[in-house]
Amino acid sequence: MLKIESVKVSYGAIEAVKGVSLEVRAGEVVTIIGANGAGKSTLLKSIVGLEPVAEGRVLIDGNDSTNVPSHKRVGLGVALSPEGRGxxxxxxxxxxxxxxxxxxxxxxxxxxxxxxxxxxxxxxxxxxxxxxxxxxxxxxxxxxxxxxALMSEPRLLLLDEPSLGLAPLIIKDIFDAIRQLRSSGLTILLVEQMAKQALGVADRAYVLETGCITLEGSGRELLDNPKVKSAYLGTH
Incomplete structure (x- = not known):
């Protein structure tokens, strides 16, 4: 449903996303985890057309949508729930x-x-x-x-840090809602710092560090990965 090919996004001289490639298949929940400043939100904004792509391509349903205006990407079935709620x-x-x-x-x-x-x-x-x-x-x-975001009946929902600043009980409610959306067949790309919860709900996942993908695999594989445990789960 979504394929990102060697996408680069820059803010002036600063390259925030450095040649990222990833894909999201229909019906999947795919998670991107990473520290603050890794480029996660910038990547999501490039997918919906809120940040211009300097190099690379964004393909939606196999069609090159890199230069499609953001409001028209809603018509292609993509919607974003932004960081900070908005x-x-x-x-x-x-x-x-x-x-x-x-x-x-x-x-x-x-x-x-x-x-x-x-x-x-x-x-x-x-x-x-x-x-x-x-x-x-x-x-x-x-x-x-x-x-x-769901009001447009998207086929691909992008969620940017949905747990940010919320109490644990509310975070549980939000992830319960994500599971319900997944069971309905909705395709979801989730950016999240709550790595354990995010990987627990994911079919596949990527780790983004300083604008680059450094690890990828199933949610379970990354949950069990020693580097991920040390960096994002607080365990060794």
């Missing part, structure tokens, strides 16, 4: 969800169906549907960010 604080929960379906805004039945689907998935959002997003807790905002 909810619109002065808009209500319902309005944030409606913005997630902006590309289909003229199809009122599609939008209404999506809102009810996400309220069923995240009941707390239904309880707070008329509340401004900026007044929600961190966990509720993260649920809203994921639900908003």
């Amino acid at each position: 909810v619109f604080p002065d808009q209500t929960v319902r309005e944030n969800l409606m913005l997630g379906a902006y590309s289909r805004r003229n199809d009122k039945a599609f939008v209404a169906r999506g809102i009810e689907r996400e309220f069923a998935r995240f009941p707390r959002l239904k309880e707070r549907q008329n509340q401004h997003a900026g007044t929600l807790s961190g966990g509720e905002q993260q649920m809203l960010a994921i639900a908003r």
